[in-house]
Amino acid sequence: MTSVEAVTFPNDSITMAGNLYLPDGFDPKGSYPAVVTVHPGGGVKEQTAGLYAEKLAGQGFVTLAFDASFQGDSGGEPHHLEDPAARVDDVRAAVDYLQTLGYVDVEQIGGLGVCAGGGYLVNAALTDYRIKALTTVSAVNIGTSFRRNWYGTDSDAAAVPTLQAVAQQRTAEAKGAEAAYLPYVPAEPDENTPRDMVEASEYYLTPRAQHPNAKNKFLFTKSVSRIFTFDAFHMVEDLLQQPLLVVAGSDAGSLWMSAELYGRARSPKKLVVVEGGAHMDFYDVPKYVDRAVAEAVPFFRENLAATRGE
Numbered sequence: 001m002t003s004v005e006a007v008t009f010p011n012d013s014i015t016m017a018g019n020l021y022l023p024d025g026f027d028p029k030g031s032y033p034a035v036v037t038v039h040p041g042g043g044v045k046e047q048t049a050g051l052y053a054e055k056l057a058g059q060g061f062v063t064l065a066f067d068a069s070f071q072g073d074s075g076g077e078p079h080h081l082e083d084p085a086a087r088v089d090d091v092r093a094a095v096d097y098l099q100t101l102g103y104v105d106v107e108q109i110g111g112l113g114v115c116a117g118g119g120y121l122v123n124a125a126l127t128d129y130r131i132k133a134l135t136t137v138s139a140v141n142i143g144t145s146f147r148r149n150w151y152g153t154d155s156d157a158a159a160v161p162t163l164q165a166v167a168q169q170r171t172a173e174a175k176g177a178e179a180a181y182l183p184y185v186p187a188e189p190d191e192n193t194p195r196d197m198v199e200a201s202e203y204y205l206t207p208r209a210q211h212p213n214a215k216n217k218f219l220f221t222k223s224v225s226r227i228f229t230f231d232a233f234h235m236v237e238d239l240l241q242q243p244l245l246v247v248a249g250s251d252a253g254s255l256w257m258s259a260e261l262y263g264r265a266r267s268p269k270k271l272v273v274v275e276g277g278a279h280m281d282f283y284d285v286p287k288y289v290d291r292a293v294a295e296a297v298p299f300f301r302e303n304l305a306a307t308r309g310e
Helices: 048-057 084-099 116-127 142-148 156-174 195-205 220-227 255-264 286-306
Strands: 003-011 014-022 032-038 062-066 104-114 133-137 244-249 269-274
Touching: 003 084, 014 048, 014 084, 032 048, 032 084, 032 116, 032 286, 048 062, 048 104, 048 286, 062 084, 084 104, 084 116, 084 220, 104 116, 104 286, 116 133, 116 142, 133 286, 142 156, 142 220, 156 220, 244 255, 244 286, 255 269, 269 286
Parallel strands: 032 062, 032 104, 104 133, 133 244, 244 269
Antiparallel strands: 003 014, 014 062
8 A cells, every 4th residue: 555644845935735655565765766746727736646646656656746836735825826937846846855855766756747737847847857757647738728728729819808807907906906816617617618627627626526725716817927928838849858758638628738749849759649538537537547657657667767777
């Protein structure tokens, strides 16, 4: 049986909250490869990031799932801020923490990110080569997705009306209005809601995976102004040096982002498109989660060991 420990670690002035998963038969005097798992936008460590962390620990990895800064049990004010730059720094801080653990082989640290967490992981890996291999699952480039819509069919200029609304709301808040929030997923999907968002609503807002720390809200002005200019894949062609595994479902509305990432990356790479899988299937549906893990385990074993010349 794997074991889990609640841990905290610093990220500059913010105290991060995480769950550290240890393999069966764990020996504190041993040396283990490790994987950071990065949760989706709106998620917390107890949901899909924790599920992948637990499953990878079951295969012999030390794993760390954590709450993003400004979210969940982690510190940072104002809370409920979705700040891409902060989310990327969170990944680096998680790697910092793993490197302080005597039983972690610091040359064998990888990352697995789900949805927007995949995009944040990629962006962190562009400038942090301590991350030796990375896996994305249902990857989302959050800035591009917000600008161009879930299916990627709009132009970047489609963001302008929303940014105009941000400007108006920020002025109102400067004059004393209450802060405005947006939901990550629709509370009441309708016939026009994309399938993936319908299923996201079910995942986050029903007993399927609902968690009290996942409030389904983020600050409108402070988050959107940061998200809309963020590109998780900026310079991926030249700066991504690490091996990359991209896993996505054939029926996911977000598949275009995984395809773009795979197409642009020049490092050693593998794309796995699982027939019949939708975006949310890889959050907790055993058939799809197990397939992603079955791809990630040999990928990490091969590529993390390779960094040690094994």
